Amino acid sequence: MKITVRYFALLREAAGAEVESVELAGGSPLLGDLLGTLEGRGDRLGEMIRERPILCAVNRKYAGREAPLEDGDEVAIFPPVSGG
Amino acid sequence: MKIRVNEQEVEVGEGATVEEVRRRVKPDADVVIHNGFPAPAGALLREGDGLVLIRRGKHPDRQELESLLVARHTPGVHEKMKQGKIGVAGLGGLGSAVAVALARMGVGRLVLTDFDVVEPSNLNRQQYFLEQVGRLKTEALAENLARINPFVGVSLHNLEITPQNAPSLFAGVHVVVEAFDRAEAKAMLIDTVLREMPGVPVVAASGLAGFGPADGIVTRRVADNLYVVGDEVSEARPGEGLMAPRVGVAAHHQANAVVRLLLGVDPLG
Numbered sequence: 001m002k003i004t005v006r007y008f009a010l011l012r013e014a015a016g017a018e019v020e021s022v023e024l025a026g027g028s029p030l031l032g033d034l035l036g037t038l039e040g041r042g043d044r045l046g047e048m049i050r051e052r053p054i055l056c057a058v059n060r061k062y063a064g065r066e067a068p069l070e071d072g073d074e075v076a077i078f079p080p081v082s083g084g
Numbered sequence: 085m086k087i088r089v090n091e092q093e094v095e096v097g098e099g100a101t102v103e104e105v106r107r108r109v110k111p112d113a114d115v116v117i118h119n120g121f122p123a124p125a126g127a128l129l130r131e132g133d134g135l136v137l138i139r140r141g142k143h144p145d146r147q148e149l150e151s152l153l154v155a156r157h158t159p160g161v162h163e164k165m166k167q168g169k170i171g172v173a174g175l176g177g178l179g180s181a182v183a184v185a186l187a188r189m190g191v192g193r194l195v196l197t198d199f200d201v202v203e204p205s206n207l208n209r210q211q212y213f214l215e216q217v218g219r220l221k222t223e224a225l226a227e228n229l230a231r232i233n234p235f236v237g238v239s240l241h242n243l244e245i246t247p248q249n250a251p252s253l254f255a256g257v258h259v260v261v262e263a264f265d266r267a268e269a270k271a272m273l274i275d276t277v278l279r280e281m282p283g284v285p286v287v288a289a290s291g292l293a294g295f296g297p298a299d300g301i302v303t304r305r306v307a308d309n310l311y312v313v314g315d316e317v318s319e320a321r322p323g324e325g326l327m328a329p330r331v332g333v334a335a336h337h338q339a340n341a342v343v344r345l346l347l348g349v350d351p352l353g
Contacts, residue, residue: 008306009291009316053271057307062278078306080274080290083320084178084265084331 001071003034007045008078010052014045024069031056032065034075052079085131090144091151102127106137113137146235153233154190161347162190168346169193171254172261173245173273175200175221177326178289179263180211181335182342186236187229189343193237194229195257196222199244209328245269247276254281259342262288263335265320278310287341287351291315292334294324301333303341303351311351313337 003022007015024034039050057076058067069075086093089109096105102118103125116123117136129135136152138144144152154162168191172179175198183194198221202212216224222240229236241253250273254260260277264270270288277286291314292301300315313334320326341351 013317053268055271055274055306055310057310060308062275062307062310064275064279076306078290078312080267080270080288080312081314081317081319082265082267082270083291083293083314083318083326084174084176084263084270084289 001029001069003069004072004074005034005038006074006076008076010081011045011048011054011077011079014043014048029069030065031058031063031067031069031075034069035065035077048079049077054079085129087129087131087133087135089135090137090148091134091155092148096129100129101125102129102135105129105135110137110139112139112142114140143234149233149235150190153188157189161343164346164348165190165343166192168259168342169195169257170259170261170342170346171195171197171257172263173197173250173254174263174265174269175210175225176206176263176265177209177328177331178292178335178338179261180221180225181332182261182263182339183225183229184211184232185336185339186342187233189339190233191236191342191346193239195239195241195254196225197241197243197245197253198222198225199242209326209331245273247272247280250276251280254284257284259345260284260286261338261342262286263338267319274310278307283309285309285311285345287311287313287338287345289313289334289338291318292330293318293320293326295327295330298330298333301330301337303337305352311341313341 001024005020005022012018039046055078056063058073102123106113115138119134172183200221202216202219202224204217212224220242222242226238262273274286290312303313306312344351
């Protein structure tokens with residue numbers, strides 16, 4: 001199934017794009033599976049998703065790694081940065 | 085004819101002077117401001133004029149202060165602010181400035197949480213004073229807010245916020261303001277509120293360090309009920325410090341988003 005991934009902030013810079021279409025294998029993947037796929041790529045984006053705190057939304061609803069994904073879903077990934 | 089004295093409507097006769105009204109309404113007042121300027125006693129009043137009568141050194145009572153404080157607000161705003169209860173998580177550069185702005189707006193109740201004490205380096209951007217160095221931020225800020233508006237209710241929690249205690253600390257608030265410093269703490273609070281407190285919006289901040297353009301700081305909706313203020317990328321780190329102007333811009337974006345949420349309008353317009 002195809003998931004549209006929207007990157008914010010430093011992740012957008014690392015991905016070199018704001019939006020990417022990611023193909024996920026398997027019958028009923030979770031948000032955690034998508035993140036695992038991205039982490040496993042071994043590039044800077046994957047490293048950042050693995051090491052930084054991130055917040056995710058599926059179709060604009062806040063979601064945790066246990067959230068189920070469906071074909072055509074849009075996942076947003078936002079990495080907050082320090083400072084206050 | 086009708087004039088406003090300390091923001092209350094008062095009926096006075098044609099040709100009444102400032103001095104006559106002072107004697108009648110507040111004879112102990114020794115500061116008299118007529119339409120925004122110090123007034124000579126014999127000044128004539130006209131329909132619709134505004135008069136502020138103050139006794140130097142004496143605090144106005146609750147109703148009077150409220151009227152005076154909100155005299156510049158858009159009509160109808162104050163009643164909604166008064167009903168508002170807002171949680172502020174972290175009382176550093178963001179949280180202390182958000183709390184000051186909301187107190188000046190007359191927000192009814194603020195739930196203020198922090199476990200730090202005021203340090204000298206905080207004074208470059210945070211709403212504390214030199215003599216408060218070493219004091220708990222919760223108590224020092226409450227003291228400062230009371231000097232602005234003693235009628236704002238404050239609940240102080242001098243502790244570290246965790247996923248376990250956040251829902252009960254912020255029970256009943258209309259909005260939670262995320263004003264932490266560390267990215268991990270920001271993510272933890274946002275995650276906890278959005279999961280455990282359905283319907284409560286979070287106004288967070290991310291990307292406000294340094295002296296980049298002020299206009300780079302904007303308010304975004306990242307997910308339903310999650311608003312994030314900042315330029316997204318300017319991280320606090322060696323070489324990119326946290327300074328009053330940009331932190332203040334971000335804090336006031338947050339405060340304005342809170343005001344808009346309390347008024348029932350979309351923070352993004």
